[in-house]
Amino acid sequence: MTVFDTWESYLYPPPDDKTLRNLVGIRDPQALEQYEYRETRKRGEQLKADPSLIEHTYDADHVRAIHRYLFQDVYEWAGDYRTQNMFKGGRFVPFASVNGGEIDRYLNTTHHIVTTTDWAQLDRDEFSHAAAAVFANLNQAHPFREGNGRTSRVFMDHVAQNSKFDLDYSRVSPKDWNMASMLSGPDLGKYEVVPGSLVPVFQAIATRREPEVSAPSETSTVMRQMRSKIGEVKKGYAPITSGPTAEKPATPDPAAAVPA
Template sequence: MVDRFDTWESYFYPETIDPLTGNGTLRNLLDERHPAELARREYVRTNVRAQQIEGGAVAIAKTYDGSHLRAIHRHLFQDVYAWAGEYRTVNMSKGVGRGFGDVKTGEVDRYLSDVHQLVSSTDWRRLDRGDFIAHSSTVFAYVNQAHPFREGNGRTSKLFMQHVAEQSRFAFDYARVTPEVWNQGSALSGPDLYSYAPDPRSLVPVFDAITVDRRQGQTGGLDDPTRGRSALRASYPQAATDATRSTPPAGGIQGRGSAPYTPGARYGNDLGEGR
């Protein structure tokens, strides 16, 4: 295991790197070289860790900033990656267009500072459903654009958004959309090529679909209808036959200058920049 992860290639086992894509199997504490087996073993471990967070068995300081995200990521991936809880050291993108937050210019910290400002300046308890969806879509768009970790951004950000929603009258049921719908909305929310601010409009129908009421329990406390349903379960790859059980809202998800959502479209693999 290398001690430093400061280049794109340093994150991978050298013998697994595909010369055409530059991707390979991420170095891991399990010393697993096969990507599919690593994904399976990673899921088993991170699902247990996610349930610990969701069940309150581990204390995560809810500061709604980079430290908050790092604490979630560290707990989730502590059994799998040596860099769990640490920001990536390389730039990344998915597909064409503008990449995620630039680690060389401090953009990751800037986006997460914006996240903190967006969350802390909002009175979440007073939001009606429409405003909650709009605010949540914007917060997630900034978290997604920061994309602070080399792997595990989606799972970490879903738990983070659950913590944000705890301040409101609403909760998220991520199983109400397929991974394809989630990924399409996320991909289309990125900034234009030479812009900074994400555009959350493509995420609004996604968050509309996953937002559910927290119902008042008999004891007077708030009862989360999604309790016990791990965010990671909704993130785990599904069989093709399962992908049809949820559909995007009428008209599909449509971003700036994009075609309507096409079922089966994927967010794409992580790509290094300037390798």
């Protein structure tokens, strides 16, 4: 069993040190990306068809179980917390530190919000605010070396099952999703997440299960408002350009339970 205790230990030795070690021995990054997408999509469809495959406890065990199920065919460390600190290019602060139990603290907050919210009674606006708070904490925890986006979206689908809404990720572009996710991280020197940038995203992707009367331009109007808010916030920051890159930006995949 491989020990993953350094940044390099997740990767193959040179000249293949741009590729994560994987269960099938793929050394080409693009080939691994294709294999990973195919296998996690298949597993995501299984989870969607049979939700009972994972117990919905909305805690750290729930999050880890999703990741383990999705990536069981790809990585030895599927379902295990990352052991290294990391951030994506463009983020202003790192994700949760592996020291001091920060990952679990954010996941505990996620669990608290989910289990103390009466999801079935929420209207669209209330749902969007609550979902934004849940996702912002889960995203900041970023528990895994790879696959956090796909895991988070399955988790959010599980949360949404308790409400009047489903989530249609095709209603928001990858660019808008990634920008809103990035801006939801804590301000410099702070611990608490700032989920406001995600509220219009969830307003856009929340679809009521029963037919509802809405203006045809509802989604486009929400997205214009979101881009305006993001643009205002973005002006006040300068992105980090150094440090290890955690993973490729998560991009929603409307065709699967688990966006790629």
